Amino acid sequence: MTFKELNIIEPILQALTEKGYSTPTPIQEQAILPAIDHQDILGLAQTGTGKTAAFSIPIIQHLHLDSLQKEGEEKIAKRAIRALILTPTRELAIQIGESLKDYTRYTDLQYTVIFGGVKQGSQVNRLKAGVDILVATPGRLLDLMHQGHIKINKVQHFVLDEADRMLDMGFIHDIKRLLPRLPKNRQTLFFSATMPRSIASLSRSILKNPIRIEVTPASSVVDTIEQEVYFVEQNDKKDLLVKLLHEGDMKSVLVFSRTKHGANKIVKAITKAGITSEPIHGNKSQNARQRALENFKAHKTRVLVATDIAARGIDIENLELVVNYDLPNIPETYVHRIGRTGRAGNVGKALTFCAASERIFLKDIEKLTKNKLSIVKN
Structure with missing residues (x-):
């Protein structure tokens, strides 16, 4: 049609x-x-x-x-x-x-x-x-x-x-x-x-x-999104994220943090590693949030670190990668997060960092989506 x-x-x-x-x-x-x-x-x-x-x-x-x-x-x-x-x-x-x-x-x-x-x-x-x-x-x-x-x-x-x-x-x-x-x-x-x-x-x-x-139930995820999970301890997540960003050539990466304080800490670690990054969350003013979003869209900022409340309006064409730095405790939130990539038929990728304490959240996500995430070893 x-x-x-x-x-x-x-x-x-x-x-x-x-x-x-x-x-x-x-x-x-x-x-x-x-x-x-x-x-x-x-x-x-x-x-x-x-x-x-x-x-x-x-x-x-x-x-x-x-x-x-x-x-x-x-x-x-x-x-x-x-x-x-x-x-x-x-x-x-x-x-x-x-x-x-x-x-x-x-x-x-x-x-x-x-x-x-x-x-x-x-x-x-x-x-x-x-x-x-x-x-x-x-x-x-x-x-x-x-x-x-x-x-x-x-x-x-x-x-x-x-x-x-x-x-x-x-x-x-x-x-x-x-x-x-x-x-x-x-x-x-x-x-x-x-x-x-x-x-x-x-x-x-x-x-x-x-x-x-x-058209797509809330429990479904877009078929064009490749989903992988890393089992990693909480204290090692920053190092893993920096390593992946240095090794990859992704121009636009959206990282999800569970808290505003956590988002700021992630940005600090990424910036220290020489990677352009900005946070977007509820403690930021409207103008600061909009500026960060515009910089991300214009590829002036490579990594945007967001909380769930702030991220709902983010619509980036050809967003290459979404990273669940922290797993959400509500499984539907995972679907919304990774839905930022793989939009309009484009291919996308979503990585999830899962600490031991978050295994139960991963289990709930896989039960909701009826999909086992591919485990990345080593």
Whole structure:
């Protein structure tokens, strides 16, 4: 199947062609047509499966066609927010904004991205100029709503992205405060990598007869990712990581630490060995996190050391290697971590350093994924 077969209008098709998109991913193939048909969507998908395009393309198509029909009317000149995309982190919001920039290129639609941790002035000015699509993190959205800068009473399309991460980060109460302010007559597109009970309950409360799409279960891992495990004592992990980095020619390596303090210690050891590295975690300011991410994308920094909360919005094309320096105690987290590599059909590699005290975590991961990691000896 091609994008042309999904009833996508020409301005969007042209933008997709220029981006090199030809064949839709499974979630795009299954979600775009129902979403164009105004149906609610419940999408279960790992990161890296192409869900941003799956929800963005139908929304852009609806809004563009609606604008053409009402062209010349005064209410179109005064743009109202007609689509709201809610996402948990600044990094994810920026990533979605970059996609919207590409997909809306040949339409007259306006969008903006708002998030906390920075001064609000430029964001407020952009909102005053008028936008059709708003990408927001929950805290900054509610803050600007309370100040009177944002009204969501005209929203026709509402996207809740990375719902399980919203729960992990404590945003569930913000979402529940936000929902009554949205019009009841709207389309809702709900996406989550996992479906714990609280998220399932939330989805039932806001979706109307949704189409359920589950392209890759949360317990699955991408087939193109080579997975290996090193059994190594905790105190030897730094030396092993430095050795592998010196021996390998990987340009981009993402290392996962269980704690913020641990991430800083790893960066210190790597930097001492002459390898460019930066940490990204919750103790870093938004600007510092974004700077580190941009340096990593531009290959100015070879190694990015991240905690799980900070890493959800990291989307790097052709990321070569993910290293689980510390094993996560929640097996689903392992799936999210290694899903940073092997994206969009590319080959990827994931290495896991397992100390004796972490064997039980490895056992849980292998039970969930139904996959035995290849053991690297010597």
